[in-house]
Amino acid sequence: MRPLFRIFCLVILVIFSACGSDDGGNPGPQPEIDIEVTAVQAIDSENSGDASDIKVSFKIPQDESSVDHYRVFVVKTSATGGFDLATAQTIPARSFVRIDKTGSAISTNLSATALDSDGGAVVESVSYRIFILSVGITGVEGVLSSASAQLTLAKTDIVEILAELPIGLGGLVVDADGNIYSADFGASLSSPPGTSLYKITPEGSASLFASGFTGASGNTIGPDGNIYQSNIGNGLISKVTMAGQVSGFVSAMKSPVGLVFDPAGNLYVCNCGDNTVKKVTPALEVTTFASGSIFSCPNGIAIDETGNLYVANFGNGRVVKITPDGTASGLATLPGSNNGHLTYFEGRLYVVAIQANQVYEVTLGGATSIVVGSGARGHREGAAQQAELSLPNDLGFSPDGKFLYINDGKPTAGGLFKPSYIKKVRLEKD
Secondary structure, three states: OHHHHHHHHHHHHHHHHHHOOOOOOOOOOOOOOOOOOEEEEEEEOOOOOOHHHEEEEEEOOOOOOOEEEEEEEEEEHHHHHHOOHHHHOOOOHHHOEEEOOOOOOEEEEOOOOOEOOOOOEOOOOOEEEEEEEEEEOOOOOOEEOOOOOOEEOOOOOEEEEEEEEOOOOOOEEEOOOOOEEEEOOEOOOOOOEOOEEEEEOOOOOEEEEEEOOOOEEEEEEOOOOOEEEEEOOOOEEEEEOOOOOEEEEEOOOOOEEEEEEOOOOOEEEEEOOOOEEEEEOOOOOEEEEEEOOOOOOEEEEEEOOOOOEEEEEOOOOEEEEEOOOOOEEEEEEOOOOOEEEEEEEOOEEEEEEOOOOEEEEEEOOOOEEEEEOOOOEOOOOEEOOOOOEOOOOEEEEOOOOOEEEEEEEOOOOOOOOOOEEEEEEEOOOO
């Protein structure tokens, strides 16, 4: 009996070894691996009429180690009801876009040759939604994301975020090479004054350009090629060379904001503090060019080819015209009761309505129309009139007129201007 007993014990040991035990040999239930991407967005960011118009962005899983790659599916809205994981896994490679891991949130335009999930060309006037399949490494099942919002490509003005800046909303000006200069007003109307001026390339690379200001508000580029920068906090207008060197130009202003030069080299300064527009000659002689109750914290200023000046009031929604002899009259009133800055381009004024979160085109006859902004405060990109702004302040055109740049607050509640975005409006012209 003894040998049989030993054989019996051996069999039992083998069975327990195969099935696991309670002393740690049994791994037990495995934790679920979450590789789903989130915040899938798609915007119409170009006007080519094909898949290259679609800019896709999404947040990667918190732990990307179990992801092999991602697949982007452009699915007709009419087909999204039956589009699930099983369907996605049967789509041939020619009908999705593969994206390799990057280690950070992904934002990219599709290629012009990308096809929809049915194998057809991506075209205008058809409604699509975007899905992202996270393909797992061996042993990890793939996960399909939720769908993006509906997207229909169209030839229209497009808004996208170009750069994020650690500054508040001051003036904005664009040089002859297309570089954008955005000034730091401060975090809010009542906060300590901002001190810096940032340079942003047309590709969106941002860097500190100059500092030493006291509430850097409006600015302009003079006939000498230098930047002239208002300091709303100390009444000074500074000159900034293209090497970033700062020096005083003229003082004794009253909360200066908007600046513009005429062809003769005279500088006109909006003084919010005393509701005047000052004229500074090349010899630095300062006189009051226009004043009166028609102004309510004059903020932005622009000039047309015949020497007429146009002023946007911060204290109300009024746009004021000033003739070359200094006569001021109302031209238009915009919603929101707070205007930011304005610019003149090709026979039209473009005016920021701060509290309305919109940009308006104003004809020289006073007719107004919306260029950018649904009126809702936020940062939705895409078609310009459905896009969202958040207390925008100033704007300027690229030298070729293809882009309008806007500086816009990142916060979407309260009166905070800092941090900020530079937003690029791609203009589709007739």
